[in-house]
Amino acid sequence: MNYEFVADVVLLIHLSVVLFVVGGLLLIVLGNLLRWAWVNRWWFRALHLLAISVVLAESLLGIECPLTTFENWLRLQAGQGVYQGSFIQHWVHGVMFYRAPAWVFTLAYALFGLAVAAAWWRWPPHQLK
Numbered sequence: 001m002n003y004e005f006v007a008d009v010v011l012l013i014h015l016s017v018v019l020f021v022v023g024g025l026l027l028i029v030l031g032n033l034l035r036w037a038w039v040n041r042w043w044f045r046a047l048h049l050l051a052i053s054v055v056l057a058e059s060l061l062g063i064e065c066p067l068t069t070f071e072n073w074l075r076l077q078a079g080q081g082v083y084q085g086s087f088i089q090h091w092v093h094g095v096m097f098y099r100a101p102a103w104v105f106t107l108a109y110a111l112f113g114l115a116v117a118a119a120w121w122r123w124p125p126h127q128l129k
Contacts, residue, residue: 003078007071014067021055024048025116032123045125049116056113059106 028048031039038044058065072082
C-alpha cells in the first residue's frame, strides 16, 4: 500500500470538509441575498450544521479530528514525520493548520457555530415534503 498517497488523499478530504464548513456558510448567506433557493434545501443545511457541530464538539471535548489521526498514522506507516512530506501535504497543512492556543480555536469554532445557527434562524431551511 502506498501510505503516502493515501495520507495525501485523506488530507484532501479533510480540506474538502473545511471548505464545506466555511464555504457552506458563505453560500448560505450569499445565496439567500441573491435568492438562490437551493442553499436552503434541508439536506444541505442539515449536513452543514452537523459538520460545524462535530468540529465544535471535538474542540470542546479536546478530541483530535479522526481525519488528522488517520492521516498521521498513514504518514508514520510511510516512514514520514508527522506534518512533513509531499508537496500537497506541505501546502494544504499550511492553509489548514496554524499555531495558536487551543482556546483560540474553540472560541473561533463556537463563534462560527453561532453564525451558522443565526443563518439557520434567519433563513430557515425548506421543510421536507
